[in-house]
Amino acid sequence: MPAKYLAAFALLALPLVSVSAQAKPELQMNMTAEKEVTVTENGKKAVKRVPAQSSAPGEVLIYTLNYKNVGDEKATAVNVDNPLPNGTRYLANSASGNDAQINFSIDGGKTYAKPDQLAVQKAGKKAKAEAPDYTNIRWVLGEVKPGQSGQLGFRAQVE
Secondary structure, eight states: OOHHHHHHHHHHHHHHHHHHTOOOOOEEEEEEEEEEEEEEETTEEEEEEEEOSOOOTTOEEEEEEEEEEOSSSOEEEEEEEEEOOTTEEEOTTOOEETTOEEEEESSTTSOOBOGGGOEEEETTEEEEOOGGGOOEEEEEEEEEOTTOEEEEEEEEEEO
16 A cells, blocks of 8 residues: 555544544443351351352342442443342342442332332322332442442342
8 A cells, every 4th residue: 555545544543543442431240149048167157148049938138239340431420220139028228338329219110219208008098118118229329430349239038
């Protein structure tokens, strides 16, 4: 290719490279489900968390969502929405997440609010929603810087 065409090609290619290399946030997430079991080690009983391969009615499952911004720009206004797994009910006051505002939904994730703002109809009357009424959890993180990671979690009981 003649040098004059090569130079023109290089100039045309530069904007394409800079567009594809723009900074952007990228959150990676994974979720684990565990349960606590009592084991005997060295003659002493201890409680350990193990992966929840199976579950039975009444058991409490511990859900942990790990997140990390693997992008090269901060993520802002981050909402992490999570439906409660089928066949479980949320255990009151078990949602956690450092620096996260935690809201709940009672309508399958259409709307979210703080617990004291949620109401349901019970026996034809408006009543304060309770933990078993929750269908979804939302963590509002605000911003997640590049390389920053964290954990969110909750407990649910198998029905």
